[in-house]
Amino acid sequence: MDSVTKRYPDGTVAVDRLSLEIPDRSITVLVGPSGCGKTTTLRMINRMVEPSEGTILVDGVDIQKQPVNTLRRSMGYVIQNAGLFQHRTIADNIATVPRLLGWSKQKARARAEELMERVGLDASLAKRYPYQLSGGQQQRVGVARALAADPPVLLMDEPFSAVDPVVRKGLQEELLRIQGELGKTIIFVTHDIDEAIRLGTKVAVMRTGGHLAQFAEPAELLSDPADAFVEDFLGEGRGIRRLSFFPSEGLDLLTDPVVAVDATAEQIAARGASGAPYLLVTDGDGKPLGWSEPGSLPGAAPEELLAYGRPFVAGQDSLRVALDCAVLSPTGWAVAVDGTGKVVGVVSQETIGEAIRGAHAAGRTAEATGRQDDSTGRPEDSTGRKADVAG
């Protein structure tokens, strides 16, 4: 997209000389306050709105030189409230484009069934009508319909804005999973910066008047907002949210303060000597039971143990998750587990604080030498998806 401007007939400049290079097979998010030109930008990409100036190339081809129908078939389009055809069943809604393309009824139906599964909809919903579905389910149908003819590009305009936060998070996770599986190029409009940071490989922050304020990876937005507008738009907690991009790998985990529930008095005395104010007691499988002062062991009843709270998955969860676990722990220590829930060590808030300072210093070095810092890539949580950076 090269120096694209949209001036509406009444003189409103909705988009002003916008230049963006949207990366292939990843999610690019357009974010900004109401009226900053996000929807206009998106609609210029499938020519629902024609630019006044500038050029838009897709795979190197000027979209103005392509027949509109061909262009739109290569781009799925999803809008808020899904925009489903109310008088058609779910299966027929999803099969709309394949049928227009002349697919047989059977083939289109099979495709609809396949897509329902892909977006997490039960097959039993196929014969229902949109009004018989929840908002979140309707939104999934909207995504399935947009994917039906397997277009390489998906344009999504505030697709999850109308659903509650829990459903929204589920839809976001689903979209990340689908993108990972199908490798679509997705351009996603939202006014929610947390959604942008969670979903975007790259995020374009726009400001009123259709100007581009910053185009960067989420971690870079959080560490180096281009100006006061972007900083303000990112809101509070920028430093904490940035920790989602730092992995917990390499945290100095201690195993000395971890004792099995059947440990002998001598073993406990030896652990107590390590100086930790609390020991973490584990069950026969190595899973956490709770914290105890060394003097109360052995023989502490389960109800006497202090709750260990939420553990983090070592190496998989981010430093943000590890810090959160430590802050929520009654002892100020976080419990680290492996993928199966077995304790691999414990770590104090202080040690996590040192790791955070180290990660910041490494980030600064990476910036100074101009190399890409791996820790500023896509944050992952224990599910292997992007970490929750909301809030």
Ligand SMILES: Nc1ncnc2c1ncn2[C@@H]1O[C@H](COP(=O)(O)OP(=O)(O)OP(=O)(O)O)[C@@H](O)[C@H]1O
């Ligand atoms: N058809 C139109 N004619 C005149 N002005 C328009 C038209 N469509 C949009 N605009 C104006 O262009 C500007 C950008 O609108 P646009 O819908 O692209 O913004 P947006 O960032 O998507 O906003 P929102 O988040 O509220 O949906 C706004 O000032 C809007 O009022």
